Amino acid sequence: MKIAITSTGNSLDALMDGRFGRCMYFVIYDTETGATEFVPNPNKEALEGAGPASVQLVASKGVEKVISGEFGSKVKAIFDSLKIQLVILKDPHITIGQIIEKFATQKK
Amino acid sequence: MKIAIASGKGGTGKTFVATNLFYVAVKNGRNVTLADCDAEEPNVEGFLQGKPIRKKTVSQNLAVIDPEKCVYCGKCRDWCIYNAIICLEEQQKIYLLEDLCHDCGACLVACKFDAISETERRLGTVTTSVIEEDSVLTEARADVGIYSSVPVIKAALTASGTPSLLLMDAPPGISCPFITTVAPADFVVLVTEPTPFGLNDLKLSVETLEQLGKPYGVVVNRDGLGDHKVYDWLEEKNIPLLMKIPFDREIARIYSQSLLVAAEDDSYAKQFLLLLQKIEALCKN
Numbered sequence: 001m002k003i004a005i006t007s008t009g010n011s012l013d014a015l016m017d018g019r020f021g022r023c024m025y026f027v028i029y030d031t032e033t034g035a036t037e038f039v040p041n042p043n044k045e046a047l048e049g050a051g052p053a054s055v056q057l058v059a060s061k062g063v064e065k066v067i068s069g070e071f072g073s074k075v076k077a078i079f080d081s082l083k084i085q086l087v088i089l090k091d092p093h094i095t096i097g098q099i100i101e102k103f104a105t106q107k108k
Numbered sequence: 109m110k111i112a113i114a115s116g117k118g119g120t121g122k123t124f125v126a127t128n129l130f131y132v133a134v135k136n137g138r139n140v141t142l143a144d145c146d147a148e149e150p151n152v153e154g155f156l157q158g159k160p161i162r163k164k165t166v167s168q169n170l171a172v173i174d175p176e177k178c179v180y181c182g183k184c185r186d187w188c189i190y191n192a193i194i195c196l197e198e199q200q201k202i203y204l205l206e207d208l209c210h211d212c213g214a215c216l217v218a219c220k221f222d223a224i225s226e227t228e229r230r231l232g233t234v235t236t237s238v239i240e241e242d243s244v245l246t247e248a249r250a251d252v253g254i255y256s257s258v259p260v261i262k263a264a265l266t267a268s269g270t271p272s273l274l275l276m277d278a279p280p281g282i283s284c285p286f287i288t289t290v291a292p293a294d295f296v297v298l299v300t301e302p303t304p305f306g307l308n309d310l311k312l313s314v315e316t317l318e319q320l321g322k323p324y325g326v327v328v329n330r331d332g333l334g335d336h337k338v339y340d341w342l343e344e345k346n347i348p349l350l351m352k353i354p355f356d357r358e359i360a361r362i363y364s365q366s367l368l369v370a371a372e373d374d375s376y377a378k379q380f381l382l383l384l385q386k387i388e389a390l391c392k393n
């Protein structure tokens with residue numbers, strides 16, 4: 001399964017980005033292969049519609065789960081209809097590596 | 109001359125100032141229009157009983173996509189610079205986010221499969237009422253749940269025409285509806301309360317007006333209620349304090365009966381006239 005995580009930087013040490021639509025990077029993590037891909041968010045400075053454009057981006061990567069600090073109501077509704085699961089993490093100090101570890105260990 | 113009356117949040121007394129200013133201007137024989145631009149919660153009409161002479165519906169066109177005809181090619185999405193369309197080629201899904209559609213028409217041109225058409229959406233109304241000869245109220249009233257009241261406010265401003273004096277009751281806050289209202293103003297009156305919250309909101313409003321390069325001054329409502337910090341700050345920043353309205357039971361009573369204090373009490377009529385003259389003098393500088 002592929003998971004998207006919003007990130008403040010392009011390494012595993014980077015903290016999770018609390019914003020969905022305007023995050024710095026999206027990390028696409030594949031739980032089967034363990035591969036990670038860091039995608040700079042082209043929508044972070046969009047005047048309008050950063051949320052939907054980011055849905056477009058992560059959904060077209062084929063993810064089944066998205067992890068971030070918050071989601072707007074519109075974005076939530078679209079993800080719901082696409083059957084993509086949303087996970088909201090409220091810890092501002094958690095790193096991408098820690099999140100991935102969590103999901104890796106959960107699998108076992 | 110165009111004067112906007114604004115405040116950082118609702119309930120600080122901007123409608124009180126706007127309606128009383130309107131009253132004294134009318135009494136002084138001015139050709140004046142009051143535009144209630146607080147489209148989400150218009151309440152001027154409660155204080156000024158007039159005769160409605162025109163009611164206009166404000167609407168906007170929107171693109172709609174017919175999923176039967178759509179082949180999920182994604183071209184419309186690529187053409188939409190407002191990010192209003194999500195098209196997922198693989199999942200065979202398409203979404204149009206109405207709130208983000210600016211009716212630019214690009215997607216209609218882009219689609220070669222005739223899957224996109226236009227539909228009309230109602231946003232609100234603009235009502236024009238005659239209060240007295242030569243004095244008019246135009247009210248912007250947005251429908252509940254619309255994404256932005258800006259088109260309704262713009263329609264109300266257009267309907268207000270060019271009277272010799274235009275007063276505009278601005279929406280609270282500093283977002284787009286506020287900016288739309290103050291944009292045409294020659295002067296902005298900021299109404300605040302002498303409390304920490306009042307000062308905080310005032311600072312935000314001032315910052316926005318500084319960015320817009322608008323001349324402004326401050327009216328302190330419910331003077332005597334909080335502390336002296338608002339006054340100290342105004343002095344420090346050299347911002348004109350235009351008027352102090354005392355925290356007075358009598359004013360509250362008159363206001364709660366939807367009456368105008370300038371009509372009930374001559375001394376207030378004089379003070380509001382003075383306020384108007386001060387603003388006019390500041391505008392000439």
Ligand code: SF4
Pocket residue numbers: 173177178179180181182183184185195202218219220221222223224
């Ligand atoms: S351009 Fe037309 S056919 Fe292509 S995705 Fe958009 S609506 Fe569908």
Ligand code: SF4
Pocket residue numbers: 170171187188189190191192193204208209210211212213214215216
């Ligand atoms: S009309 Fe313009 S803004 Fe609306 S969906 Fe089509 S391209 Fe986007």
